Each structure stands twice: as C-alpha cells, then as structure tokens.
Amino acid sequence: MTVFLCIDLMGGKAVQLVQGKKKALEVDNVIGLAEELAKLENPIDIIDLDAALGSGDNLEQIKLLCKKLRCRVGGGIRSMEKARELIEAGAEKIIIGTNSFKQGKLNEEFLSRLKNEFGKERIIISVDSVKGKIVDRGWTRSTGIKTLDVIKDAENYCSEIFYTYVDKEGTMEGTDFETVRKIRELVAVEVTAAGGISSSKEIEMLESIGVNSVVGMAYYTGKIKMEELQRLKSKRYKY
Secondary structure, rough: OOEEEEEEEEEEEEEEEEEEEEEEEEEHHHHHHHHHHHOOOOOEEEHHHHHHOOOOOHHHHHHHHHOOEEEEEEEEOOHHHHHHHHHHOOEEEEEEEEHEEEEOOHHHHHHHHHHHOOOOOHHEEEEEEEEEEEEOOOEEEEEEEEOOOOOOHHHHHOOEEEEEEEHHHHOOOOHHHHHHHHHHHOOOOOOEEOOOOOHHHHHHHHHHHHOOEOOOHHHHHHOOOOHHHEEEEEHHHHO
16 A cells, blocks of 8 residues: 655645645745655655636646656646646646536546546546535535445546545544545545544554555644654565
C-alpha cells in the first residue's frame, strides 16, 4: 500500500482547509514544498481547489510541478481537453471528481471517453462524501447519490477509487474506516482513503485492509513527520 502526501492549491499557494471551508494554513513556496514531499519517493497528489470551485485555476503551476516531480492531478477536470492537457504535461494519473457524476448517477459517457483515450490505469475516480452522500463542485454541492451506490460500477472506468471523508477533512479526528472497508470489499481496483487521518497507526490500520492513505493536515502540522512515513515505507519492504 502507498501513502500519498498532498498539495491543495488556491491562489498560487498550498493550503489546507478544514472540511473544505476554513483555511487553516498556507504555504507560499509550493515548489520547495513539493520537493520536500518528494523525499517520500511516492507520487504527490496535486489538487487545484480554484478549478474545483470554478473560480480560476493554477494550471501553469501544476504543469511546472508535473515536469519536476511525479504527480497525480485533480480538481476541475471536466473536459477531455483539460484531461489531455494535464496528461501531456506529465501527470501520471488524473483524478476525476465532479464530472464522474451527472443527474444523480455515474457519468458513464464522459468516463468511457476518458477510458478509451487514456486507459483506465491513468484514471482515478474521486468519491467525496458528506453524511453518506457524494458531493462535488469543490464539496459545495450534494449530488444526492449515496456514497456506496455507484462504487461497483465506477471501477469499470478507473484504476483507483479515491474516497474522501469530507466530514473530517482537515480535522485530524480519524477517518471513516467503516465506509472504507465496505468500498474495499466492493471493488477489485485500488482504494485510497483521505480525510481525518492523524497518525501512523491509522495508516497501518488502512494498510491492513488493503487501502492507501492520503496525509495532509497531519503532515503540515507536524503530527506525522517525514521520518515516520519513511520508516513505515521501509518497514513495508522488509521480509
């Protein structure tokens, strides 16, 4: 299993938001931060919050990051043109959230086009949940879809389900192990959990059920340190 560190971009800065609303911290030197996170030697998750919210984008900055480092990119990818531009810029995978869903169900037409052009191995479907229902548009709008209802069908179009427990995002109060476990049981593709993760113990608990972790606020506040993540990674490969 893999631990992904993340950079959420807003106004050209790396930020951390609590439940997608309140800004808890921000970092000006995004390139320096990305190079620091790259010490873990795993791809970095880059999320364009401005694009997700429809209030602009950080596209040129993301392209620069993709040239320098291994990145998985999400936030506001709602067209084939945007997806193509990011992959051509060097994104290893693209994370599709809002446009994965349409009119209360999976947007199979758009996802099929992505799959046919780029292959499902380059596609991650982001399932962002508030109170058991999927939200989109930067977590500002409910789709009305129950979180678990589309998971099984979604795996036909991606190599990974990226589940974010928005209820606890940025709070470091623990993630939603019950839902994560159910998702893991439903699909054969990779599953990644984000939102509320605050300790190496939680990372190991997720790993024990075959689930990747995304660490954000806990890393930025020093609750989980790089040395700890590197230790977990080296421990994983000792036989």
